[in-house]
Amino acid sequence: MIRYIIKRVLLIIPLLLGVSIVCFILVNLNPSSPAEVTLRINNITVTPQAIEETKKELGLDKPLVQQYVQWIKNLLNADLGTSYETKQPVFDELIQALPVTIYLSFSAILLIAIFGFLIGVLCAVYENSYFDKLARVFIFTSAAMPSFWLALLLIWLFSLKFNIFPSSGLDGIKSIVLPAVTLAVAYISTFVRIIRNSLIQIKSSLFITYAKARGLNKFEILKHKIKNVINPFIVALAMSIPKLFAGTVIIENIFGLPGLGRLCVHAIFARDYPIIQSYILFIAILFIIFNLLADIWLQARDPRLRV
Amino acid sequence: MRKDFLIKIVDNKLALASLIFITLLIITGLFAPLVSPNDPYLINLDEKLLSYSLKYPLGTDHLGRCVASRLIYGIRTTLFYSLFAMIITVFFGLILGLLASFFKLLRVVILRFCDIMLSFPSELMMLAIIGFLGTGIENIIIAAIISKVAWYTRMIYSFTLNHVNTNYIHFSKVIGIPSRTIIKKHLFPLILSDIIMLATLNVGSIILSISALSFLGLGVQAPTCEWGIMLNEAKELMSINPYMMLPPGLMILFVVLSFNILGDSIRDILDPTYNLKIKDNS
Secondary structure: OHHHHHHHHHHHHHHHHHHHHHHHHHHOOOOOOHHHHHHHHOOOOOOHHHHHHHHHHHOOOOOHHHHHHHHHHHHHOOOOOEOOOOOOEHHHHHHHHHHHHHHHHHHHHHHHHHHHHHHHHHHHHOOOOHHHHHHHHHHHHHHHOOHHHHHHHHHHHHHHHOOOOOOOOOOOOHHHHHHHHHHHHHHHHHHHHHHHHHHHHHHHOHHHHHHHHOOOOHHHHHHHHHHHHHHHHHHHHHHHHHHHHHHHHHHHHHHOOOOHHHHHHHHHHHOOHHHHHHHHHHHHHHHHHHHHHHHHHHHHHOHHHHO | OOOHHHHHHHHOHHHHHHHHHHHHHHHHHHOHHHHOOOOOOOOOHHHOOOOOOOOOOOOEOOOOOEHHHHHHHHHHHHHHHHHHHHHHHHHHHHHHHHHHHHOHHHHHHHHHHHHHHOOOOHHHHHHHHHHHHOOOHHHHHHHHHHHHHHHHHHHHHHHHHHHHOOHHHHHHHHOOOOHHHHHHHHHHHHHHHHHHHHHHHHHHHHHHHHHHHHHOOOOOOOOOOOHHHHHHHHHHOOOOOHHHHHHHHHHHHHHHHHHHHHHHHHHHHHOOOHHHOOOOOO
16 A cells, blocks of 8 residues: 555656646746746836846746756745736745635535535435426536526526625625635535446346345345445545646636635736736646545545455 | 437437527528628617617617627627537547557657646636636637647547557458558547547537636636626626626537537437436546
8 A cells, every 4th residue: 555655656756746846837838937027017118128138037047957957956945936917926825815715616516516416315215206307407507507607697686686696795604605606516526426337337236136125124235336436436536636626717806815716817918928928737636636635535445446 | 420320319309309409500600790780899878778770689788789690690709619629639639549549659658748738627727728828719719729628539549548558450450451451441430439529518618618708807818708708797787787698508518518418419319328427527
């Protein structure tokens, strides 16, 4: 087991390097030079001399490889550069916005876990009943639903019509309900499908026949079944956390929540490249780490994989 | 492609309805100037926020523009650009996937590169590229292509892998048929239906991302007719005229739904056991 973990951890090092290179190259894709943007944002007249000075200040006059090495060195010291716009360290800005995004994503994860699991199990138990069919229609529609439209409809219904939940801003638990529901609806279909399909798949397994032969009641048998399908469900749930983080971009902007997604979109409008770059790097690293954890967890929990 | 492929789609009523709906939309989009009742860009402040009537089938927006015409012209932006992005992505994915399955040296490079690109969730990659290239429709299409090409390459590589190790391909290699001919004559027809399935399932997500980015103001810019932009305009008028949210939203929902239904039924036809598999890579 420990050997497996070490092997997996070593394997992600080249992946992390590759991801960092992509993030680094992305900045150099943009048509206008960062030096020019910095000058523009701070309302300094753009002259060739000013550009040269800013380039020196930002270390952009060195060759690319050298810039990259310097950038990585800074990264390892948790120095992500400074925002062009606010002149604050990017690290601080991200840390400030992070709790909101975590709050939102984990509320959504909670909703997905509870409702995804319940609907999935009910669908499988009452396979092909009206409930199952209705749930499948709902799942199909939710997967095709533009989340920003759903958000607008929810705001209209619950904020304007009935005035139950606030339409924007972060103020207590009430303000997180609508965003979390919107985010959860977009992702729930996968999880209902995982639970439902895997429960139906193992229906005719030998151990279920054996459990029936032992005379166990329906509830006991269901417990046996769920034990078998819960692992992939939890792993999929864990692996969707980075995706949810990325998915908060639209939701946070509509509901005016001061999280990472809003920070990133604001940075795109302001052409604040260090913030965009750090945000992308952060989510990608999160993605890799959660993948790694999910693999290790599966390996530890499911002895069949170790053979 | 198998001969009974189309017959099976026609058999499935829901899939057939989706196919007809999409075809109708494409035709409507192509002939938009003939079909649309009014000029979608004509601002007429005397007739703003009208309800539906004979002259304006779906009413008018806050600038007095005909909503129905804007929806129809929106097909051209949202649907056509998504289809275009999808075709280009499939093209590059196909080339890279086939290269990876046929040339050992390239395989490692291409697959490792895919690993790296797949570490970025695709919505995020699109956002990143828009962030650095700037807003606008060309950049959105470039972003959609770059963010999806690795995934296509991976999938197409795994499709071909099933066939590359079969005896008839080995035989063709042994008797000295060049790789190009093997790919063209043997491999491509076999994986074509898989690719169609993949592409159909994917158009929906491209439409969702393009309209979402336009909604945020990062994609297509106003006054172009685009469903996401129309929703953004409707958002501002939510308290006065909530009805304006319905047409563009329903349009996106139905289009994406049709593509998903179509893609799903193609998948069922190709692989009837799919629904029993746990893995869900969408």
